[in-house]
Amino acid sequence: MNNFSWMNHPAIKNIDARKLAILMDLAKEAEGKSQDKLVPLMVKANAQLKTMNLSFTKEENDLLVDILTQDMSPAEKQKVEMIKRMARTMK
Structure with missing residues (x-):
């Protein structure tokens, strides 16, 4: 996941530097991790x-999911999308 092309995403332009630092740490830490290891990383980032x-923000969360899923198979990405939909209905 050394692909940091997501840094060109419009949501990054105005992001708080503290959020960006956490986002970059998360992207580095998530590199090579399996899908089941990503949720704890997201929880950790949100706790920080x-x-x-x-x-x-919602846009930043969407970007976060894009970053974390960029190396996943289509089936794994579909599972993540399902989890996102379930989380939205629980709010």
Whole structure:
């Protein structure tokens, strides 16, 4: 996942530097990890943000999922999308 092309995404342009640092750390830490290892990484990142009284916007969360799933197979990506839909209905 050394592909940091996501840094060109429009959502990155105005992102808080603290959020960007956490996002970059997460992308590096997620490299080569299986799908089941990604959720704890996302939880960890959100916990870090919370301690700073910050949170990712919906657009930033979508970008985060794109980053974490870029090396996944279509079937794995489909599972992630299903989890996202389930999470939205639980809110």
